[in-house]
Amino acid sequence: MSAKDIWLNKVKWTDDGLVPVIAQDATNGTVLMFAWMNREALKLTSESGEAVYWSRSRKKLWHKGEESGHVQKVKEIRLDCDEDVVLLKVEQIGGIACHTGRNHCFFQKLEKGNWLVVEPILKDPAEIYKK
Amino acid sequence: MSAKDIWLNKVKWTDDGLVPVIAQDATNGTVLMFAWMNREALKLTSESGEAVYWSRSRKKLWHKGEESGHVQKVKEIRLDCDEDVVLLKVEQIGGIACHTGRNHCFFQKLEKGNWLVVEPILKDPAEIYKK
Numbered sequence: 001m002s003a004k005d006i007w008l009n010k011v012k013w014t015d016d017g018l019v020p021v022i023a024q025d026a027t028n029g030t031v032l033m034f035a036w037m038n039r040e041a042l043k044l045t046s047e048s049g050e051a052v053y054w055s056r057s058r059k060k061l062w063h064k065g066e067e068s069g070h071v072q073k074v075k076e077i078r079l080d081c082d083e084d085v086v087l088l089k090v091e092q093i094g095g096i097a098c099h100t101g102r103n104h105c106f107f108q109k110l111e112k113g114n115w116l117v118v119e120p121i122l123k124d125p126a127e128i129y130k131k
Numbered sequence: 132m133s134a135k136d137i138w139l140n141k142v143k144w145t146d147d148g149l150v151p152v153i154a155q156d157a158t159n160g161t162v163l164m165f166a167w168m169n170r171e172a173l174k175l176t177s178e179s180g181e182a183v184y185w186s187r188s189r190k191k192l193w194h195k196g197e198e199s200g201h202v203q204k205v206k207e208i209r210l211d212c213d214e215d216v217v218l219l220k221v222e223q224i225g226g227i228a229c230h231t232g233r234n235h236c237f238f239q240k241l242e243k244g245n246w247l248v249v250e251p252i253l254k255d256p257a258e259i260y261k262k
Binding site: 107110 | 136138141162216229238239241
């Protein structure tokens with residue numbers, strides 16, 4: 001490990017070597033998404049200036065936007081009081097963070113015991129992810 | 132289970148019966164804290180209108196602010212696309228969400244390979260938690 005990576009030791013990783021990450025729009029404060037990073041992902045995020053997560057389902061590094069072009073330009077990296085949660089403040093390229101084609105992932109709102117979809121689809125996912 | 136609790140079945144709980152929760156200031160968008168809920172905590176949060184979490188360290192329900200008075204009045208409950216993360220929009224009573232006496236928990240900012248404390252302590256924790 002290089003001396004310049006010592007900051008990564010401050011993070012309290014889970015037994016699986018991960019840390020939960022909240023991505024927030026740096027401009028308007030919208031919570032865009034929630035994901036996980038391992039040490040390599042956080043290092044790459046810091047070095048490249050673009051969010052790189054760890055996909056738990058695919059078990060591989062996931063450069064957000066690698067398929068869709070909807071990368072996240074990182075403006076700030078924050079750590080919480082317990083040093084086990086990361087907050088990224090980002091510029092969301094394309095204005096779409098969610099794979100459903102919405103601005104953000106938290107589009108279901110509880111209303112009188114029902115989950116209502118309250119955010120519009122900005123672009124058809126079939127268009128976003130077409131080969 | 133009562134019929135009015137069916138909305139809780141939509142949440143994809145972890146193997147431990149938990150869901151990660153992001154608490155955000157409903158007014159200015161600040162991400163205040165990150166915690167976990169179990170089914171009972173989310174039910175109580177919805178019914179009482181105040182955030183109730185599951186403390187993984189103490190293994191018990193944790194009515195946020197029960198000691199400090201810094202309760203969180205819940206304005207919105209949101210669920211993400213994968214239905215495994217909850218976002219709470221809250222009014223943070225006392226303006227202090229963090230046990231360190233700060234407005235929020237994400238007060239450490241990465242700057243050139245160092246974590247800098249960039250948010251002020253608003254109230255001495257010894258004052259907040261005195262018996």
